[in-house]
Amino acid sequence: MSDPKAAKAAKAAMKALRLSNNKWSVKYFAIAIGAIMVLFAVYHWSSVIQFHYGRGKSYPTLTRKYSSRMGLRTDRSLLYIIYWAINLILALTNIDLTKLIDVSKRFGWISVANLVLLVFLALKNTPLAPLTATSYEKLRPLHKVAGYTCIFTSVLHGIVYVSAWSKIGHLAGMKEHEIFVGPIAGCAMLIIGFSTITYFMRGYYELFYMLHITMFILIMITVGMHRPKFSTSVVIIVIFTACLWTLDRIIRGAKMLWNFFGNSLTVTALPGNALRVKLSRRMHCSPGSHAFLWVPALRWAESHPFTLLSSDPSEFVIRVYDGFTRDLYKAAQEFPGISLRCSIDGAYGQIPNFKVFEKVVLVAGGSGASFTFAIALDLIEASNKAVKSIDFIWVVRHRESLEWFAQELNQLQSHPEVNLIIHVTGQTDLSGTSSSTSPNSSSEKVSAKDHVILTESSPAILTSDPEKGAEQQPTGNVSSSVKGILPGRPNIDNLIAAAAAGSARLDDRIIVGACGPSRLMSTTRKAVDNELLNDGPSITLYTEEFEW
Template sequence: MMIQAAYVFRHHWYEIFLVLHILMAIPFIVLYHYHVGGHGYQQFFWAAIAVWAFDRVFRIVRVLYGGIMANAEVAVFGDATQIIVKPSVHFKPKPGQYAFIYVLRHNFWESHPFSIVESRDGKYHFVVKAYDGLTRKMHKHLDATGKTTARVWIEGPYGESVHMDRFNTVFLVAGGIGITAVMAYALDLKGKNKDQHIVLHWVIREDVSFNWVAQQLADIAAESAIEVTIFVTGNSNSDSFREKKISDLLPQQSKGTSITSGEDINEKSVPSSESGSISDMSISSALNVRYNEKPNVGATIDDLCQNSNGSVAVFCCGPGRLADDCRAACVRNISKTPHRVDYFEDAFSWA
């Protein structure tokens, strides 16, 4: 059990880990019962069983309370899957929280924890990176438009949340699918404190990833207090993206999105789309898209700490190297600034 519980095993073969963990736990409990039976340690055995049973019963109750016949709307964008679920009983999630989803057509006994991007109109919005397990299986049931529906159970929300609104300056950093955790905080902070300085950096390989959180980005773009910079590091078709994806993404009137390739900045007003789904709003976008460039998060943190009028919070969700750079920069600035500097991280792992 110790070998197959290692992080590498759980990360790459989660379904196998789950089945083996359950199958091996049963004989372990039986053998442990006979092993300690005559030595006066039974009270510890039954105490452990009671804790385990309470956890199982509590989780089953949460599933039943959230609804055993909930419908999920599933759509695929590139290598990620968007899942929208409306539970029977709605709990308002806090930023940074997650929920377990059971897809009934694919091994209903398996549950997968996914970060909640936001709660909108009584529905939970998730974005899930496609791997070899559950999300790959869901792709097989897509229709011609790349969408499908599925019966699911939902359990949650769980997890802790950081009170980012207490800080004077907030720097949110996301790498790839890490935008799910970061976007939840950005949406929560939007419009809360007009004096708060909020900066969001998102690093992606392809501009198609915009579609993962298109509606949320449009909401953020309408809030000028949040400075959003998106770094597209891969070989994306920037010309096509400028003409099409930005116009599909953002509200369709009075848009001034800044698109950068390397060091050359090109202010471009994108023409209105006749068939845009978000067509009746009027904003000036705060999105800054930079192509073929990687962020220097260390320099950004240095600048924010030096120019902040108060406490600084850095929240990172992304690859290990990105988190290491953010952490090192925070440590470096603790002794350089008279203000408080806090670092928070969501690693998307159980290690």
């Protein structure tokens, strides 16, 4: 018979070894992911240096062809493969794979490591923004992938654990309080996972968001309770993660509070189911940035992201959908000139400096033009810039949508550097008489309830002047003054090829900035991709999308 003391000591040593191996896997996970982030930062800053000091050297043809063949989105897939390889290697290294308990525990640790990563990638005020010029919204796909990996590994952790315990007949141990909270965390993760189905997320965004936050808090509490001993370090990792998240929330709250005092908005209803919102306070931000608008009188628990058309005063052009935007539209209609207390959390977005490029091509669809107008107006007002010409391409479904940016259109039209290309896709009559206000035919997603609004709306701009009350101002009918409006969709391929061909020198640099529906964005990406196959000037692409 073996010595029970020695057996106990051997078991303790085995446990200690397993714990140290598991800690090793998390440590190397952090090192590997940290190294990738450092590589991105180095790549970004070396590109910036190369851009500013590498003049005269033409963009290497080989690199152009290589990046084109790879496709602009392939880099992300490569990143995912590296990330999953790191997960797999660390899940299977320094472990006795014949012991199910060890395997299951390792999956648990890998899951916790991914939990830290996914929270880090979700921070709005992320250190990656200044370091890698990547704003939080560009990190969202990575956050999602880290989230799915976290869910997958935690489910594996649970399944392998249960099968290991059932083998040794120890399933009754599941009733222990510490163990029991594990499956609760797993269920909360699964709920988050299922709620990210596009249909649910886009259709019930507010519900999705509330679920996300409550389930996340539940996960943090239950994972902490699952492994509460400080000696095992899991609870320390959980506390660290919770601190990261809370700090981000505190910063966001502080921004909201700072922008709340003395701030109010006035809303102007525009034809074609849109609004123009003007805030009384200005913002310090670069053009093209966005901010989260909070109007407590309408929806106290919600804030929504909108791109700043201008920052002094802060102004947004908003397309009306079903929830918050519909309430804002109703307020504008029922109480013209109404002033509502509001605040904003922002600004966010790492927008490239368009001023350092010789040629700028801006492509927008519908209300995505908030982004391109903000960039274009800033460029024409700037004195210190390399920009020689701007191609401004705007695609709208209805001619009346041109009224959304009437003043800005006139400014651009009269500027010699700007080549205005406007396409109206939803109607063939380009005489200036608007033919349709049907929300259902809009190129952008419109809610089923929109008819409620539209039956009340008129193709006139409601005054935002409180003195004038409900009086309505006729529109300036900008569409008749804008020259060269074209029917149908633009050929983005041709337009980008023409911009590249029109460059005076091979070392001229072109930037394409695009914002709008995802199909327009993918067409633009492909067009840039195709153009990169030809010998010609270097092209930088920056896209913004309004849907997560």
